């Protein structure tokens with residue numbers, strides 16, 4: 286099957302999550318006849334169930350120096366949010382080795398700088414995109430609160446706060462009463478915390494993806510419900526995309542398949558380091574108090590945010606296979622422990638959750654996304670591996686994809702995100 290060629294050519298985006306949808310829209314703006322291929326329903330994988338945060342203060346990477354010392358304790362605790370499934374250790378071990386190397390202090394600093402650089406474009410990229418499609422109401426500047434139940438555990442957050450401050454992020458430290466003045470839904474449990482005023486929140490992540498997808502369709506974009514199974518290559522790169530339904534002739538391919546991207550990259554003869562880092566959520570449509578400012582429990586690693594559909598609690602970083610059986614029971618234990626941070630919310634005495642969900646973050650060991658031209662195929666652009674920040678980085682990634690597709694240089698240095706790196710922070714030019 287072939288699509289009518291436009292002046293720029295026929296572009297195919299694989300993956301209908303927030304990153305794929307933003308990329309498809311940007312390609313269309315740049316004159317490509319663009320097709321989005323999605324094996325399920327667009328916007329219903331990781332981009333559906335996340336915490337809805339445009340995390341403009343999320344400078345620190347997932348792993349901080351010294352983490353190896355606390356890791357055994359975290360992994361032994363059945364109620365901890367971090368889980369490494371031993372059954373899938375053969376797949377995750379190489380990733381974990383790179384993750385460990387990326388914890389060296391100089392590498393953490395360099396990774397944080399690379400995250401800060403991309404974050405500095407993330408908010409403005411959404412502003413332009415949402416203004417263009419007339420949906421600016423989908424993202425609001427709410428700020429974010431990181432709340433602690435003990436000053437001891439708050440001390441553990443110090444290094445991350447210092448890193449943020451070094452990159453110019455405003456960090457307001459508050460005691461318990463000041464937290465409650467700011468957000469009255471916070472209970473007496475919180476003794477101290479921090480407020481990041483810069484953070485924004487999506488009113489509902491699915492609405493965001495669907496709004497951009499709607500604009501893409503309205504401009505003539507095509508969406509196919511097919512599963513990509515392979516590629517045919519020629520002298521110019523990928524010549525055809527093979528799906529379960531057809532063979533599509535193409536001039537440009539964008540790989541934006543989230544946690545599935547590693548397997549597709551392997552089909553292209555490329556090795557990227559990416560694992561499924563699964564997270565869980567529950568929705569509570571009628572919580573006694575709905576916080577206007579989203580908050581994160583520092584002790585339990587639970588995010589709590591108010592969406593248009595109710596209160597959403599998210600947690601867990603579970604390294605496992607994408608399709609492994611879900612452990613909702615563990616997630617619920619963690620939600621129960623964090624719930625008392627909100628006044629009147631008690632998951633022990635009531636069962637107020639309407640739905641529960643599990644989804645896979647596409648995570649790299651160096652906490653940086655993979656954005657850039659494929660080293661092997663000139664007409665393939667990679668746009669995946671956004672880990673905890675895929676919603677945040679959706680619009681800026683799309684804008685970079687559009688610029689690369691035009692054959693131009695983006696207005697930010699994308700070498701930190703290049704696909705052919707070693708994924709342990711060593712490509713950032715730091716010593717061990």
Ligand SMILES: Cc1cc2nc3c(=O)[nH]c(=O)nc-3n(C[C@H](O)[C@H](O)[C@H](O)COP(=O)(O)OP(=O)(O)OC[C@H]3O[C@@H](n4cnc5c(N)ncnc54)[C@H](O)[C@@H]3O)c2cc1C
Pocket residue numbers: 299300301302303304305322323324325326327328329330331332333334335336337338339340511512513514541542543544545546549562563564565566599600644645646647668669670671672673674675676677678
């Ligand atoms: C609990 C949780 C909380 C989070 N909170 C936040 C947050 O607050 N802020 C933030 O910025 N990020 C957050 N994230 C991360 C964010 O959700 C992800 O990084 C982001 O959604 C990834 O988007 P994506 O488009 O790359 O992938 P996805 O949304 O997973 O989309 C990939 C798509 O590709 C499709 N696909 C895969 N293989 C194929 C194939 N062979 N053929 C066709 N289609 C295919 C899939 O069906 C899927 O729809 C959170 C994640 C979780 C799990």
